[in-house]
Amino acid sequence: MCNDNVIRRFAGVFILLSVLLGFTVSPNFFYFTAFVGVNLLQSSFTNFCPLEKILGYFGLFGCRTPAQTSR
Numbered sequence: 001m002c003n004d005n006v007i008r009r010f011a012g013v014f015i016l017l018s019v020l021l022g023f024t025v026s027p028n029f030f031y032f033t034a035f036v037g038v039n040l041l042q043s044s045f046t047n048f049c050p051l052e053k054i055l056g057y058f059g060l061f062g063c064r065t066p067a068q069t070s071r
Contacts, residue, residue: 003063006061015037019033053065
């Protein structure tokens with residue numbers, strides 16, 4: 001499991017970066033902004049966060065998958 005602050009920081013960076021890229025490079029980057037927002041919304045209901053699984057799989061930022069924490 002990850003610290004919630006790690007997930008929030010990633011989400012904030014992804015949103016700010018995609019908005020910046022949407023205004024400066026291509027409006028298609030706003031789709032990524034929407035994807036992150038929808039992902040945050042669904043994770044608040046389901047407690048499933050794909051980013052948490054990815055970070056846990058690679059062991060980044062102290063994150064662990066549930067299988068790694070039960071050892």
